[in-house]
Amino acid sequence: MQVCQEQGGHLASIESLAEHNKVLAAISATGYPLYMKQWLIGGSDAGIEGQWIWLGVNKEMKYKNFRNGEPNNYQNQDCLMIIGTNQGNQWDDVWCDTVCYGFVCAYNEV
Numbered sequence: 001m002q003v004c005q006e007q008g009g010h011l012a013s014i015e016s017l018a019e020h021n022k023v024l025a026a027i028s029a030t031g032y033p034l035y036m037k038q039w040l041i042g043g044s045d046a047g048i049e050g051q052w053i054w055l056g057v058n059k060e061m062k063y064k065n066f067r068n069g070e071p072n073n074y075q076n077q078d079c080l081m082i083i084g085t086n087q088g089n090q091w092d093d094v095w096c097d098t099v100c101y102g103f104v105c106a107y108n109e110v
């Protein structure tokens with residue numbers, strides 16, 4: 001979050017399948033791996049459990065792309081990442097202090 005802000009942006013929000021695919025493409029374009037890695041994006045349900053917000057744009061989350069069984073709020077998970085698996089690249093709620101492999105910043109609205 002902070003790193004994005006220092007560069008004038010914020011953690012990415014994803015409001016449609018098209019945007020989800022765009023983020024995946026952006027990760028691929030970096031040359032860093034997606035498979036079996038965790039990429040932090042800008043969603044949180046820290047305010048009200050189960051009510052997900054895109055922090056960077058301060059919007060309620062409507063489009064969702066969680067993996068099966070997620071979000072499970074396991075021991076109070078309030079942050080959001082994309083995790084790459086061979087079943088696709090979907091979302092999981094994670095602890096906010098989870099060390100992710102990378103993070104996705106957004107610099108203007110798409």
Ligand SMILES: [Ca+2]
Pocket residue numbers: 045046049050073076077078079093
């Ligand atoms: Ca939660």
Ligand SMILES: [Ca+2]
Pocket residue numbers: 070071072073074077092093094
């Ligand atoms: Ca989870």
